[in-house]
Amino acid sequence: MRRKILLVVMAVLLLLPALACSSEPEEAQVEPVKIGVLLCLTGDLGPMGLKMMQGAELAVTEINDAGGVLGRPVELVKEDGATDPAKGLDRAKKLINVNGVKVIVGPMISGTALSAGGFAKENDVVMVTPSATAGDISKQDWTDYFFRICLLDDLQSEVLSQVVLENGYTRMATMVLNNTYGVGLENSLVKALKEAGWQGEHVVGVRYEEAKKDYLSELQQIKDSKADVVFACTYADDGIIVFKQALDIGLDDIAWLGCDGNHGAGLFKDPKSAEFMAKAIVAGTRTAGGVGAANDKFVTNYTAKFGEEPEVYCDTVYDATWAAAKAIEAAGVYEGKAIRDAMEQLSFEGASGPISFDEKGDRASGTFELWKVEKDAQGKYSNVRIGLVNI
């Protein structure tokens, strides 16, 4: 008897989803315009994706407060790419085939962009990524439906290489995440330095695993290499560990360079990480929002809404969502081709600076901000702008 009940329970568990599909949702008075959001909410980069999702939510609230698009409210359809390009592709398919979205904010990681980009184009769906920075994407044949809010590695590393050259560092170490983001920036930085005729030496390059989270010996290697500058390409959560262990190991007496991944209040959650950053980081780069009202508004609203300051890529995902809404509005219809055409013509002032796209769908121009970490009188840490660079 018990076994039978159990079988029934199992059957229900399995079939529930199927039933759910057949039951149509209640008809809303005005059908909302759906925008898909494909970020990694679980897996190695899940924590970052969760923060970014808030950026998208903020944008949608603002869009709807301003009357929505095409006279209809905007609804986000959120999917979790799970830091796995196969899963990401599956979720993209679900967004496109089941939910019928025509524009997707995302994907978050370059891998998913490469696995899902082609599928999106086949179905006339526009993708606006806030954070997939890999250069390879520009070489694909589906970039006409793929737009990037984030700036490419090459541009950022050019700024970084200028910092290295200006300060006359000669022994550079790198401490980067072993993924497309970290290794991409590392490679292009080394390349940019070489092209600029740098005489120094790349003394040690550490590529670490996100999941390991214990980098004492890696950092010790950097210390023993007698480097005079370390380029750290991290995200927020692994960055905290790198910086706090760097402090533990006594690496705060040499110069460190940061990047957009470790900009933001998230890094100050751990007091030691904050202390280290204030002491050691001579300069970090990020796409410069901050110049103007759009960024101020974004930071204020974000902090008010979620009780914490925005972290890396929260601004780009916010801009991506706005870009999607603006493109739909400009296209006048909720239809992939039209949205793409509108997207190509798009130009507006976003939280991360002026936004427009080149023929590859990459961001046409960028202003980079150079930042530092400072501790104010109350003992509170914050990022401070020390310069702007136009590329």
Next chain:
Amino acid sequence: MSPILSAKNIDAGYNDVIVIRDISIEINTREIVAILGPNGSGKSTLIKSILGFAKLFDGKVIYHGKDITGITSDRAVHMGIGYVPQINNVFSNLTIAENLDMGAYPCKDKKSIKSRMTETYDIFPELAARKKALAGNLSGGERQMLAIARAMMAQPKVLLLDEPLASVSPKPGSAILSKLNSIKDKGTAILIVEQNVQKVLSISNRGYVLVNGACVMSGSADSLFDEESSRQRFLGLEEKVLDNN
């Protein structure tokens, strides 16, 4: 006098296979009882079924007038039934002293454990000499003595032994038997399963003979193998075959 431990009409075996059928035995205090029989006759199964290591299909086990059928082995030890298995009968990664300590597990009183330990070392001086030695490094005879000593630490009323002489050479074998005799004299009843009939009967009061899962003979140790015919029966020879001789 009622027996201290008795098994009545036992059917037992493993999984779904019955090995012994309808066997009844009893043991009194100050008595050594031998269970004899050839290989595979079900001797070990009999004592294992009393302790719950083998499956009991039918029958009753009475201890001190109480029905303890289906008891688990750790409970049995607490009640005063000691057991020495045939193989793997010591904790090989524990020292001799620790083995004895484990033997006294049911006892909570430290002082009494100590006094039992001294007592045991008195009976087994060869163990006292090597208290810190790992049991796994002992020879066959020493191991068997340790196994018996360990079981005695719980001060059992009844001691069940499974082939204590099986892997022991003759000399230590005799030593073991004489120790069993002195244990009996101190008031512990002993049930001993053994193939070495002559030796074990020399110290036993009574014996049972099992063949093919059934009890074929029982009686006092002196008379059990008096006749040639019973010797033959023990070996599975039927009379008529002998007649042909």
Next chain:
Amino acid sequence: MDINWAQILLNSVITGSIYLIGAIGLSVTYRLSNFSNFAHAEFITLGAFIGYWVSSQLGWGLLPAFIIAFLLTGTVSLLCYRGIFQPLAKRGASTIHLMIASIAVGFIIRYSIGAGWGWTPQYFLNTWTTYEVGAIRITGLWLLLILVTLTSALTMHFALMRTKLGKAIRASSSNPELAAASGINVNRVILITWFIGAGLAAIAGIFRGASTQVWPMTGWDIILPIFAVVVLGGIGNYHGAIVAAFIIGLTENIGVVALTNLGLATEYRMALAFLIIIITLIVKPQGLAMFFRRA
């Protein structure tokens, strides 16, 4: 390049210490219950979260955090054993089925934590001073870790060697049938080892969490190196595990030096631990147990 070997050695001790505290429980329960419990990773995670909750969210400090995490995680592991693994074993589940079940239990705990605390990493609020001793730099947390490891290793050693319960644990893992025939309630011994093992895993989780971060994958991140410790030390062998933990710690940290000098990704430091697992199981499945027969 001058390599600061003293620091590398210290780092190895730190890495090894966390592995050791995490591995003891896994090793003993593997031997006693006869399957490798993958849900042990989640006991580590759970401990880290409870520790974080007590010390940083409630602000009660570290000592209560250790105690509460130990007790609560131990209780959860008891419930898992009594509610799932023991019934499965009674129904005659194979080792493989038990392993799969432990992975399933791991899913349930991990994602329940994810639902409860969220997937955003959390950080302990405690700060630690750094001391500089010659070429070595050491923080208060590491000192505490080494202290706790030493104390618990010694306590466990004396408990296993001297106390009745400890001897009963060793006796049960070497010969359960004879242990039962000596009056030891083997079942209770197993329950106690599950409790203590998971409690120690919780302590390891707190240290891991305090030195890095706390998130639902905290345990899974280090479970495979911990498996390496268990396997190399010899399953169920306590003294073997101690030596193995530091061998694995050394391998990983010296591995980092070698890998960076060879120009390879330091990701391979994990592969080194995995290689040790494979080689041990293939060449000498009893691991270091052959040198430590008493435990």
Next chain:
Amino acid sequence: MPEEALLKIEKVSKHFGGIYAVNNVSLDIHEGGIWSMVGPNGSGKSTLFNTILGLYKPDEGTISFKGERINNMYPYQIYARGLVNSFQTPRIFHSMTILDNMLVAARGHQGDSMWNSLFMRKKWQKQEEKLIDEALNLLEFVELNRMAFSPAAELSGGQRKLLELAKVLMAKPTLLLLDEPAAGINPVLAKKIFRKLNEISRNGTTFLIIEHRLDLLFEFASWTYVLNKGSIIATGKPKDIVNNPVFYQAYLGEE
């Protein structure tokens, strides 16, 4: 000209951690008839069997079968040469049917190779039909034919013993080692089994049997080796052995 022994064991020893289970044993088994081996528990009979079968490697000495050294061969290679054994406690394949249990044991089944199983199905189907007939005949003899298609797990202890015996007969061995075939089954059937073995032995199979039931040995066995403490202490015709005091001593223990 002296006839060469079918199985020749020369000075074989096998010890486990200092204890000699088999100590310097030499014996010859010649073709034909039922040979037997007796001895008390722990006398080394089973160890000797396992050593012959390649499950243990002997520490010293050589074993040859049909003039070929076999003491460094794997069990399956020894089996392929026609030297087959049955286990004392039946090792049957529980979830398979009784008939499948029988067919596994067949020697030289073409379908045992992956290639033939996949692509040469014609080749072995015929053979399998023949084997099934043989198997059913053997099962009929041990009175299990009506259960041929039931899972082996359903058998009782005695029936398992019978299946174990029928299984090894399936291999049509040259020399068959049997470890207590009569233990645990009723005396009438035991006798019947020995009669059948006798019959089979006339068709060219030689048997080496460990057995305690002397009545059966008297009737059927042609030669007996008595083992005690790892060594052979007496040999001879069963009826002569029984009157040897050494034999009683071994069984009933030293005085």
Next chain:
Amino acid sequence: MSIIPYLLDFVVFVGIFGIMALSLNLEYGFTGLANFGKVAFFLIGAYTYAILSQTGAPFYLCLIASALTSAIGGLLISLPALRLREDYLAIVTLTTGEILRLIVKSEDWIGGGIWGITVSPAIKMTGASPTSKILVNIGLVFICMAICFIIIQLLTHSPYGRVIRAIREDEVAAEALGKNRSKYKAQIFMLGSAMAGIAGGLFAQYLRFIDPYMFLPIVTFTVWIMVLLGGPANNWGALLGAALVQLFDRGTNLIKDYFTLPIDPTNLQYILFGVLIILVLLYRPQGLLKESEIKTEALRSARARGSTAKNREG
């Protein structure tokens, strides 16, 4: 918008994972080999396919190469590992999979490392609709699956299948009956790995992009759950399990669009997944479908004769 491509996509994945489940069923269900490194062979197959397809080789060659390299990988691992206890084998294969993943992740020259590798589709159909492209893929995947299914079905319903089942039940007894267990196990491991390799190749060609993040141990666990749920030693069960797990995976993801769930859907999905596995192990350890009996023509006719004989008697 149309849900049909999504359903067809589901069918493709059932096919790919069906092959994985079939191969694990061959290894674990029939032979008792606890391979916890299925993902390693999936990975080898996928990378072989991807790298070879970049040279412009036709897809069938790539698939055959995937099968071959995986089989060789299987052989290399099986040589030392197959004499291990089943749980040790599980740990060894699990860690092997992780090592392989770390290698393809860290070595750019193998398959692009972290950058992944793009794969051209097997059959170029420029201008065809997405649906028809998926249909072609379904054809391809199901032909492969059918071949694997037939091979395993033939093998397991033959004297060979009898031997491997005997090895699963009691390998010492099987060896005493003249079966070279190492040879049989190695063969099965190679064949199973080859099939996993084919599944990997199909996966790569269907996704058209692979990178190391797709080959985490969770893939292995998923395949195990398919086999345990469907019923070990039953090939239909393996396919049923593959379909049910895929349905569960997508279904729980779809639910959230229609119901407000008390907890986050990904978390809920895994919690339910865990509960489901434990319920299956507790109450239906033999899986949904029972182990299939060996059927050969000779056995069938013997059985028919047997039953007529019985009828005559009765």
